[in-house]
Amino acid sequence: MQLGFLVDLHLCMGCKGCEIACKVENEVPLSTWRLRVKYVDVGTYPETKRTFTPLRCNHCENAPCERICPVSALHYIDNGIVNIDKERCIGCAGCVMACPYGAIYIDPETQTADKCTYCAHRIASSMMPACVVACPVEANIFGDLEDPTSNISTYIQQHTDVQVRKPEKGTNPHHYYVGASQAHLNPLASRREEGYNLFNKITTLPLGGHH
Amino acid sequence: MVHETLAATNAVVTLDVAIPDIFWGWYVTMNMWAKSIGTGLVFMLFLLLKKNSSEMNGLRTPVMITSFIFMNIFLIFTWLDLHQMWRMWHIFFYPHWTSAITVGAWMATLFVGLEFVMIAVMIRKEKCLLTKQPTAFFDKTLFWVTLLAIPVTLYTAGIMAEATARELWQMPTESAQMILAATLSGSAAMILLGGSKLSDETKSFFGSVLGLSALMAFIIYMSEYIFGAMKAEEVAAILHYVKGDGEYATMFWIGQWVAYILPMLLVALYRVSGSNSILSLAAILAIAGLWVVKHVWLVIPQLLPLS
Ligand code: SF4
Ligand code: SF4
Numbered sequence: 001m002q003l004g005f006l007v008d009l010h011l012c013m014g015c016k017g018c019e020i021a022c023k024v025e026n027e028v029p030l031s032t033w034r035l036r037v038k039y040v041d042v043g044t045y046p047e048t049k050r051t052f053t054p055l056r057c058n059h060c061e062n063a064p065c066e067r068i069c070p071v072s073a074l075h076y077i078d079n080g081i082v083n084i085d086k087e088r089c090i091g092c093a094g095c096v097m098a099c100p101y102g103a104i105y106i107d108p109e110t111q112t113a114d115k116c117t118y119c120a121h122r123i124a125s126s127m128m129p130a131c132v133v134a135c136p137v138e139a140n141i142f143g144d145l146e147d148p149t150s151n152i153s154t155y156i157q158q159h160t161d162v163q164v165r166k167p168e169k170g171t172n173p174h175h176y177y178v179g180a181s182q183a184h185l186n187p188l189a190s191r192r193e194e195g196y197n198l199f200n201k202i203t204t205l206p207l208g209g210h211h
Numbered sequence: 212m213v214h215e216t217l218a219a220t221n222a223v224v225t226l227d228v229a230i231p232d233i234f235w236g237w238y239v240t241m242n243m244w245a246k247s248i249g250t251g252l253v254f255m256l257f258l259l260l261k262k263n264s265s266e267m268n269g270l271r272t273p274v275m276i277t278s279f280i281f282m283n284i285f286l287i288f289t290w291l292d293l294h295q296m297w298r299m300w301h302i303f304f305y306p307h308w309t310s311a312i313t314v315g316a317w318m319a320t321l322f323v324g325l326e327f328v329m330i331a332v333m334i335r336k337e338k339c340l341l342t343k344q345p346t347a348f349f350d351k352t353l354f355w356v357t358l359l360a361i362p363v364t365l366y367t368a369g370i371m372a373e374a375t376a377r378e379l380w381q382m383p384t385e386s387a388q389m390i391l392a393a394t395l396s397g398s399a400a401m402i403l404l405g406g407s408k409l410s411d412e413t414k415s416f417f418g419s420v421l422g423l424s425a426l427m428a429f430i431i432y433m434s435e436y437i438f439g440a441m442k443a444e445e446v447a448a449i450l451h452y453v454k455g456d457g458e459y460a461t462m463f464w465i466g467q468w469v470a471y472i473l474p475m476l477l478v479a480l481y482r483v484s485g486s487n488s489i490l491s492l493a494a495i496l497a498i499a500g501l502w503v504v505k506h507v508w509l510v511i512p513q514l515l516p517l518s
Contacts, residue, residue: 071313090294097234101518192223192227
């Protein structure tokens with residue numbers, strides 16, 4: 001079994017329902033996110049549109065976070081999920097340096113690394129990840145990539161524009177997007193300007209190391 | 212930073228709460244800097260042994276103690292930087308051997324342990340089981356410790372290479388920079404520690420090591436600075452922080468001048484004038500500048516948004 005995610009960006013309407021469901025399900029502390037929906041505005045007024053991209057851990061087949069973890073706190077489980085053992089983690093932040101997608105954060109409460117686990121605990125009880133359940137338009141498609149008849153496999157077969165983030169990194173993500181542009185997937189394809197956010201001057205808890 | 216941004220798409224992020232943060236800050240700079248001096252001194256002591264062993268007298272113990280102190284500074288800052296420092300023992304009980312962090316921690320521990328034994332033997336002047344004279348034991352062990360110092364100084368480059376998210380840190384460039392940092396700071400520390408115990412010829416030799424290390428490291432940095440952006444957009448985006456009015460441009464150039472350019476010029480001047488003060492000044496600048504250079508290169512890739 002190889003579990004994977006696919007997000008159909010044609011369907012996503014940026015409601016952030018998945019984000020909130022994830023926060024509640026996993027008790028993700030303030031200032032940190034396992035899953036977030038990024039908004040990028042594209043075009044020049046009046047020809048503008050807003051794009052939405054849910055971003056989470058890609059559960060890479062060749063995961064740099066797993067490779068660099070000195071104590072195997074990050075590890076693969078049989079269903080292909082890259083899981084984390086917070087009791088094992090020493091908080092070296094090697095994984096934060098290694099994940100090309102910025103998917104890992106240091107939990108300010110436990111001072112250990114954490115990230116999306118595809119809700120491994122729910123899957124163990126045969127439930128879908130919380131974000132999948134919460135999505136009102138079924139933009140999140142989750143299933144077994146090794147089963148050609150699964151929803152996700154059929155979706156991949158039927159669509160030509162299936163992409164992953166940063167394929168050049170050789171991580172082989174198990175997380176796909178349909179209907180994505182560079183503005184969705186490439187952080188360098190959009191500008192970040194203070195004053196252009198929907199919420200400006202956001203205050204966050206200090207998360208980093210010693211500057 | 213936004214190389215793929217076109218006027219046509221005019222893409223602007225309007226909501227993204229993932230704020231990039233510096234997770235490896237100055238504690239990690241201290242770690243790399245102190246390790247360079249600690250291992251570099253061992254390299255230089257070995258070179259001295261091979262070049263002119265009579266000048267080792269009176270230098271074995273102080274140089275090894277200085278190296279040991281810097282290796283402990285390196286270990287302490289490595290430990291303090293852990294968000295869960297009391298779980299450090301996990302590295303030894305649950306080692307994950309694909310991780311350069313694990314391999315490095317084991318090797319560095321062995322290295323510091325061997326240094327401790329060498330110092331203890333010299334201080335207590337104990338006759339060893341293996342050799343009759345402490346100095347003979349020291350000199351024999353120095354060969355193995357020098358061999359071990361190579362991977363100990365290089366493993367941080369391995370960690371940087373495994374940090375897939377940070378495109379700026381590439382192998383083998385970082386390996387070359389790590390070894391040059393060790394020869395630069397090691398020769399500088401040796402010049403300062405050796406003082407009058409070193410002959411003019413030996414001082415001049417260490418001066419040459421210092422000058423050449425500075426030259427080679429500077430060439431590599433300038434190569435990356437000028438050509439790095441031509442191969443990868445992420446590197447181009449990161450290098451913007453040290454170019455023009457970039458956030459770290461001033462600090463980058465202070466580092467390059469203090470660590471490399473000025474020591475090179477001063478070593479050249481020393482070779483003409485023979486003035487020991489000029490050589491000592493070059494050594495002090497190289498050691499101080501190395502910290503700045505390391506810090507800038509550590510921090511800038513962490514400023515880039517990854518998603
Ligand atoms: S996306 Fe990042 S955190 Fe997730 S498996 Fe890949 S490297 Fe690890
Ligand atoms: S912070 Fe924790 S999970 Fe991440 S690499 Fe270090 S020990 Fe592993």
